[in-house]
Amino acid sequence: MNKILLKSQITIFIFDSGVGGISIYNQIKKIFPEIYFIYLLDNQFFPYGIKSKNYIFKRCIKILKQISYYYHFSLAIIACNTASVSSLPIIQNYFSFPIIGVTPVINDAINKTNNGVIGIVATKTTLENYSIKKKIKYYSKNYIIKTLSSKKLVLLSEEKIQGLNISLKQIKKIFNPWYKLKNFPDTIVLGCTHFPLIINELKKILPENITFLYSNDYIISEINKIITNNRFSFNIQKNIILYTKHNLKIEKIKKYLFHLGFNVFKKFKIK
Ligand code: DGL
Numbered sequence: 001m002n003k004i005l006l007k008s009q010i011t012i013f014i015f016d017s018g019v020g021g022i023s024i025y026n027q028i029k030k031i032f033p034e035i036y037f038i039y040l041l042d043n044q045f046f047p048y049g050i051k052s053k054n055y056i057f058k059r060c061i062k063i064l065k066q067i068s069y070y071y072h073f074s075l076a077i078i079a080c081n082t083a084s085v086s087s088l089p090i091i092q093n094y095f096s097f098p099i100i101g102v103t104p105v106i107n108d109a110i111n112k113t114n115n116g117v118i119g120i121v122a123t124k125t126t127l128e129n130y131s132i133k134k135k136i137k138y139y140s141k142n143y144i145i146k147t148l149s150s151k152k153l154v155l156l157s158e159e160k161i162q163g164l165n166i167s168l169k170q171i172k173k174i175f176n177p178w179y180k181l182k183n184f185p186d187t188i189v190l191g192c193t194h195f196p197l198i199i200n201e202l203k204k205i206l207p208e209n210i211t212f213l214y215s216n217d218y219i220i221s222e223i224n225k226i227i228t229n230n231r232f233s234f235n236i237q238k239n240i241i242l243y244t245k246h247n248l249k250i251e252k253i254k255k256y257l258f259h260l261g262f263n264v265f266k267k268f269k270i271k
Contacts, residue, residue, distance in 0.1 A: 001220065004031055010227060011236050013073040015040035015063055017048040018154070019161045019253060020193030021079030022260065024102065027216040028223065029261070037239045038071055040268065044244035047154055048082040049123025049192070056086040056125065062270050064095055067242075070268075074232040075100065077219070081122055081191050085129040098230070100222045102215035104191030106135050110143065112211050113187040117144045119178060122191030124149040146185060150174045157194035162252040166198070172205040190214040242268035 012028070012035055014021050025037060040063060042048075048056055060083050064076060075098040078084045078091075084101030092099050104126065109118045118139075126132060127149050136145050153174055156166045178184055184207050190196055196214050203210075239262045243250050246267050254265055 001031055001217075003033060004224065010034075010075075010232050011036045011038065011073045012075055012077060012223075013038045013040070013064075013067055013071065014077040014079045015042060015067075016080040016083070016193055017042050017046040018158050018194065019197065020154075020157070020195075021077070022161070022257075023193050023196035024077060024079040024215070024219055025260070027219060031220050032223065036236050037262075038067070038073060038236070039239070039241050039262065040067060041241065041243045041250075042270070043247070043250065044270070046158075047123070047151060048080060049125050049149070049154060050151060051082075051125060053086040053125060053129065056083050057091070059083075059270075060087040060091055061094060064091070064099070066270055067268070068095065068097065072236075073097070074230070075223070075226055078102070079193050081193060081215075082125045085126050085132055098226045100219065100226070102193060102219065104132065104189045105213050105215055105218065106132075106139065106145075106189060108213050109187045109189050109211075110139055112213065113143065113185075115183050115186045116142075117146070117181070117183045117185045117187075119185030119188040120145065120147045120191050121153065121188060121195060122147070122149060123151070123154065126191055144181075144183075146178060146181065148175070148177065153198070154192060154194045157197045158249070160198055160201075161256050162249055163256065166201065168201060168205050171198070171201055175206060185210070187211045187213065238264055240264040240266065242266055244268060244270050 078101040081102050084103050088101040127147050160166050241257055241262045
């Protein structure tokens with residue numbers, strides 16, 4: 001997709017439990033280089049993927065309420081599948097600004113698969129979500145859909161961004177159950193925003209010619225819709241990282257985030 005230049009000034013608030021939302025940020029920056037960002041890493045509550053829907057829903061409300069009190073932004077992105085399936089669409093009724101979320105792109109995988117075997121990798125909470133389960137059940141009448149939840153894969157993605165060497169052997173082990181299938185999925189939905197960050201590692205250890213799908217196109221088209229239908233005039237002229245807990249990991253990832261264009265780092269306590 002080509003770069004889109006803005007007619008108005010846009011600042012996006014984006015959040016995730018950790019660095020997963022960076023996969024969404026990278027995609028948006030590629031298409032909309034003039035947008036500025038406030039990115040909240042809710043590392044105090046990391047990981048989201050093993051917490052209950054209700055708990056995550058309440059956390060999302062708190063985050064959006066407190067951030068929108070202190071910062072001006074044009075729209076918010078819940079850059080986390082776990083938080084999106086746990087809070088959307090209801091959370092949109094709580095706020096006056098537009099909110100976009102990401103959910104596993106199962107429909108796209110149905111259109112893409114050739115061998116009829118689809119894999120979905122996501123967190124436990126995402127895969128246990130009622131509407132996700134319902135969708136999988138519906139498509140399972142005509143397709144083989146295999147799911148895999150792995151907290152370890154989320155941790156490995158975080159470690160990569162911290163600059164640590166991650167073991168391909170360990171990643172491969174996570175996918176062991178799929179090697180026992182008659183046919184390996186030819187289409188894999190990365191239903192967690194952390195996983196596109198390790199796509200090169202996944203490509204190295206999984207069979208060749210797999211199509212990996214995630215919410216990148218969806219996010220771009222939603223932003224495009226919102227900016228064509230609204231007039232914004234707020235631009236913070238910098239990219240800010242907020243984190244909910246200070247620790248060594250934050251120090252380790254600062255360098256990486258700085259190279260991506262973030263120049264302000266601050267602790268922000270969610271009360
Ligand atoms: N990045 C989050 C997602 O897309 C999950 C990470 C976590 O478990 O906190 O679901």
